[in-house]
Amino acid sequence: MSLTLNRDRMISEIEALASISEAEPPVVTRIVFTASDLKARAWMKARCKKAGLTVREDAVGNTFARWNGSDPSAAVVGTGSHIDAIPNAGKYDGVVGVLGGLEAIRALQQSGFRPRRSIELLTFTSEEPTRFGIGCLGSRLLSGTLSPDAARKLKDNDGATLDEVRRGAGFPGELEEVKLPIGYFHAFVELHIEQGPLLEQQQIPLGIVTKIAAPASLRILIEGSGGHAGAVLMLDRRDALCAAAEMILAIENAARTSGAMDTVATVGICDVFPGAVNSIPSRVRLSVDIRDTDVRRRDQVMRAIETACHSISNGRHLTTSFELLNADAPADSAPIIIEALSQSCLKHESKFMTMVSRAYHDSLFVARIAPVAMLFIPCREGYSHRPDEYASPEDIARGTLVLAETLAALSE
Ligand SMILES: [Zn+2]
Numbered sequence: 001m002s003l004t005l006n007r008d009r010m011i012s013e014i015e016a017l018a019s020i021s022e023a024e025p026p027v028v029t030r031i032v033f034t035a036s037d038l039k040a041r042a043w044m045k046a047r048c049k050k051a052g053l054t055v056r057e058d059a060v061g062n063t064f065a066r067w068n069g070s071d072p073s074a075a076v077v078g079t080g081s082h083i084d085a086i087p088n089a090g091k092y093d094g095v096v097g098v099l100g101g102l103e104a105i106r107a108l109q110q111s112g113f114r115p116r117r118s119i120e121l122l123t124f125t126s127e128e129p130t131r132f133g134i135g136c137l138g139s140r141l142l143s144g145t146l147s148p149d150a151a152r153k154l155k156d157n158d159g160a161t162l163d164e165v166r167r168g169a170g171f172p173g174e175l176e177e178v179k180l181p182i183g184y185f186h187a188f189v190e191l192h193i194e195q196g197p198l199l200e201q202q203q204i205p206l207g208i209v210t211k212i213a214a215p216a217s218l219r220i221l222i223e224g225s226g227g228h229a230g231a232v233l234m235l236d237r238r239d240a241l242c243a244a245a246e247m248i249l250a251i252e253n254a255a256r257t258s259g260a261m262d263t264v265a266t267v268g269i270c271d272v273f274p275g276a277v278n279s280i281p282s283r284v285r286l287s288v289d290i291r292d293t294d295v296r297r298r299d300q301v302m303r304a305i306e307t308a309c310h311s312i313s314n315g316r317h318l319t320t321s322f323e324l325l326n327a328d329a330p331a332d333s334a335p336i337i338i339e340a341l342s343q344s345c346l347k348h349e350s351k352f353m354t355m356v357s358r359a360y361h362d363s364l365f366v367a368r369i370a371p372v373a374m375l376f377i378p379c380r381e382g383y384s385h386r387p388d389e390y391a392s393p394e395d396i397a398r399g400t401l402v403l404a405e406t407l408a409a410l411s412e
């Protein structure tokens with residue numbers, strides 16, 4: 001089998017998809033179930049149909065584009081990623097996995113290859129947590145990681161429920177029908193930009209992901225007492241922001257002293273109430289993101305954070321409460337897919353390294369019901385989630401070619 005990609009077509013498709021955005025180019029903003037997301041979905045479905053794929057959508061909008069294999073009853077080989085984008089994002093996050101998957105299928109079709117197992121290209125709904133506060137909404141439901149009941153409780157910032165929003169966007173089915181059975185996928189492979197600098201630094205064009213780190217996030221609500229910034233003396237204060245400052249450093253310290261480089265903790269949001277220059281902060285809400293490749297160590301760090309925050313809070317006579325938003329397990333890649341990816345790299349004389357994905361992806365959740373692995377390509381300076389995110393056409397094409405070869409091997 002000799003595979004040729006249409007690299008120009010793929011790059012022009014990446015540009016075309018980037019132009020469907022709520023922001024001016026080169027900025028990409030495509031929030032789930034907004035007009036631009038729906039337009040991008042329609043555009044994507046048309047590309048899939050043009051390639052002869054059979055398209056179906058589930059109740060949360062996950063889209064499946066299937067190339068039927070000669071044995072339609074065999075478990076399918078899946079690939080894909082997401083096309084939603086956070087505000088002020090770039091062109092490549094998720095998109096490379098979806099359009100690369102499509103180009104891989106077209107290259108296989110053109111080579112005369114006929115799969116035994118059907119090959120399915122998935123576009124997952126809302127990998128980004130922008131609208132409903134939870135990332136990987138589509139893959140969580142599809143893998144049974146999030147229950148339909150819990151999903152129905154989700155609301156966007158305007159108070160609209162997920163059910164209202166998805167039905168309004170044209171996805172009226174029952175959420176109960178989204179979950180796929182174990183055994184549906186024979187294998188699932190996701191192509192993605194690295195979103196970190198390692199491949200570029202080491203000048204290695206491909207990364208085979210052997211493990212995806214375990215993410216957790218929580219909110220900390222600190223309640224003190226407000227008052228006039230001039231009139232209340234220091235000894236009488238119960239300043240919530242001063243406590244938050246100590247807590248942020250305690251969180252940093254908990255991650256730094258976990259004993260492993262793989263532990264990371266970030267306070268990304270600090271909401272201060274009332275937020276006036278002459279008013280003592282009475283209430284602060286922190287949003288904390290904690291990740292590790294070892295779930296026990298991650299949970300230990302979370303307990304250490306909770307203990308430290310309670311002690312800071314007690315020492316300052318404040319009330320502090322914790323809300324756990326998610327605490328997910330890590331995922332290991334499946335040896336059969338790592339092997340298929342390695343063989344494909346060798347076949348195409350591409351150097352590769354094995355690596356851990358510290359960002360999470362839809363594959364983390366698909367791993368609950370299927371063997372998965374991921375293939376990373378470099379992105380400039382490791383930049384992602386910003387408009388100057390960039391992956392070169394050569395790197396995209398190389399990753400797509402290795403993906404195509406891997407899908408072929410897995411679908412035999
Ligand atoms: Zn992504």
